[in-house]
Amino acid sequence: MIRQRGRDLRLRQIERKPAVMLVNNLIKDLLKFLKENEGHSFFRDVSVFTSGSYYELVKINKPNEFDIMLKLKTPQLTWMALEDYNGLFYRVSLCRSTRSEIRSFLLEDERTISSSKVIKEMQRLVHKFMNTHQGLNRVNSPAVTLAFKKHKDDDIELSVDIVPALEVSQGWPEAARSGLDIDKWLGKKARRKFVSRPVYFVPKRPKWRKLSDHEKESWRISFSHIEKEMIMFHGNKKTCCETKPNECCRKLCLRLLKCLFEGLKNTYPKELEPLCSYHGKTAFFHNLSQRFEDSLWTPGQLSHCFMRLLVDFEHAAQIGSLPHFFIPQFNLFSPASFPKRSLLFLANSLREQRELGLPLLRAPSPTPALCCTPPLQLQSEEISQQQVTLRKNDTKAFVICIMIFTCLCINLATIFTESDLLRLYVNIYVYFLTNFQIN
Numbered sequence: 050m051i052r053q054r055g056r057d058l059r060l061r062q063i064e065r066k067p068a069v070m071l072v073n074n075l076i077k078d079l080l081k082f083l084k085e086n087e088g089h090s091f092f093r094d095v096s097v098f099t100s101g102s103y104y105e106l107v108k109i110n111k112p113n114e115f116d117i118m119l120k121l122k123t124p125q126l127t128w129m130a131l132e133d134y135n136g137l138f139y140r141v142s143l144c145r146s147t148r149s150e151i152r153s154f155l156l157e158d159e160r161t162i163s164s165s166k167v168i169k170e171m172q173r174l175v176h177k178f179m180n181t182h183q184g185l186n187r188v189n190s191p192a193v194t195l196a197f198k199k200h201k202d203d204d205i206e207l208s209v210d211i212v213p214a215l216e217v218s219q220g221w222p223e224a225a226r227s228g229l230d231i232d233k234w235l236g237k238k239a240r241r242k243f244v245s246r247p248v249y250f251v252p253k254r255p256k257w258r259k260l261s262d263h264e265k266e267s268w269r270i271s272f273s274h275i276e277k278e279m280i281m282f283h284g285n286k287k288t289c290c291e292t293k294p295n296e297c298c299r300k301l302c303l304r305l306l307k308c309l310f311e312g313l314k315n316t317y318p319k320e321l322e323p324l325c326s327y328h329g330k331t332a333f334f335h336n337l338s339q340r341f342e343d344s345l346w347t348p349g350q351l352s353h354c355f356m357r358l359l360v361d362f363e364h365a366a367q368i369g370s371l372p373h374f375f376i377p378q379f380n381l382f383s384p385a386s387f388p389k390r391s392l393l394f395l396a397n398s399l400r401e402q403r404e405l406g407l408p409l410l411r412a413p414s415p416t417p418a419l420c421c422t423p424p425l426q427l428q429s430e431e432i433s434q435q436q437v438t439l440r441k442n443d444t445k446a447f448v449i450c451i452m453i454f455t456c457l458c459i460n461l462a463t464i465f466t467e468s469d470l471l472r473l474y475v476n477i478y479v480y481f482l483t484n485f486q487i488n
């Protein structure tokens with residue numbers, strides 16, 4: 050079943066190609082619009098951060114959802130980690146005061162960059178852009194979403210989450226320096242290469258608690274450019290997935306996990322609200338850095354690898370510990386980031402899924418019918434199917450027993466009567482019986 054689901058997901062990947070082209074064109078138009086825009090020139094100089102095949106699947110069952118980062122040009126930045134967040138959220142400021150366009154997005158101290166002002170302006174610009182394009186527009190905080198249709202009558206809607214990002218090129222914050230445990234998996238050289246890359250701040254606030262004014266203007270550190278690269282070039286050896294014989298099942302395992310998450314979230318939207326695909330991605334990276342050898346991930350081992358990943362994730366939920374892959378001090382399952390009640394619910398529903406044979410992974414997409422069907426009912430259906438099969442097998446065995454018994458009786462009769470004709474009949478009968486049994 051896991052392998053079959055993996056094959057379905059591969060096909061879906063191919064179906065996405067026309068959508069990717071459409072999104073690429075739309076982004077090109079958006080950049081042109083921003084460049085020619087008469088308002089704040091701060092957004093005139095943006096550049097796209099993700100493009101072409103680098104698009105990451107945000108949602109598996111909704112392959113028309115995309116995620117894109119727009120890099121904003123800023124003067125040199127300085128940052129301060131927010132207390133209680135172990136290096137995930139920051140207050141980001143300019144090193145020195147400036148007269149450039151960014152001034153309109155600063156707080157009263159004229160140094161700190163306001164994340165809420167940046168989002169607001171991004172939303173305004175995207176809204177304006179959408180008015181010049183056919184389709185509909187929906188705005189989602191913190192990312193700004195472009196939602197549109199190719200043709201007016203199309204059922205399929207494409208949506209692109211646009212995330213503005215600030216680039217920091219003068220080294221990683223302290224908290225991130227001890228993370229990224231990839232020495233055994235991708236090698237020390239790769240780690241050095243990644244650490245020399247810039248990091249980004251995106252206007253995302255902490256969740257699940259009442260925020261102070263400071264926290265409302267905070268930025269979250271993002272390593273998504275490195276994450277994308279690690280997923281693309283994921284092999285212990287450079288040859289991994291280069292040719293058919295060197296294929297592995299790592300990416301498919303992540304997609305299957307995301308698929309299960311979507312099923313879970315569709316079934317229990319309220320209880321599992323804090324769960325997001327980043328939890329799965331983090332568990333996946335930890336898994337890859339521990340099981341680093343390519344030989345452990347051959348396509349034939351897909352089911353085994355996926356179950357290992359799932360069991361590891363379930364264990365992390367049980368003990369309430371999922372360290373951020375780049376900032377190990379930040380626990381994504383700490384009570385402040387993932388409410389305890391939801392975590393307990395998650396651990397229980399993962400166990401239930403595993404024990405019932407992953408019913409949520411079984412359906413090609415989480416249809417409404419599945420959402421309304423409690424997993425226990427699925428289990429009873431499975432059991433009754435098994436019972437039917439057992440009954441059929443019992444009848445078959447009974448018929449064969451009767452035939453063997455008859456054969457023995459006739460054999461005994463031939464010994465007593467010593468009739469050659471009867472013996473011939475018996476041999477023909479045995480011949481047909483053997484064939485019947487084989488069939």
Ligand SMILES: [Zn+2]
Nearest residue numbers: 289290296297
């Ligand atoms: Zn591979």
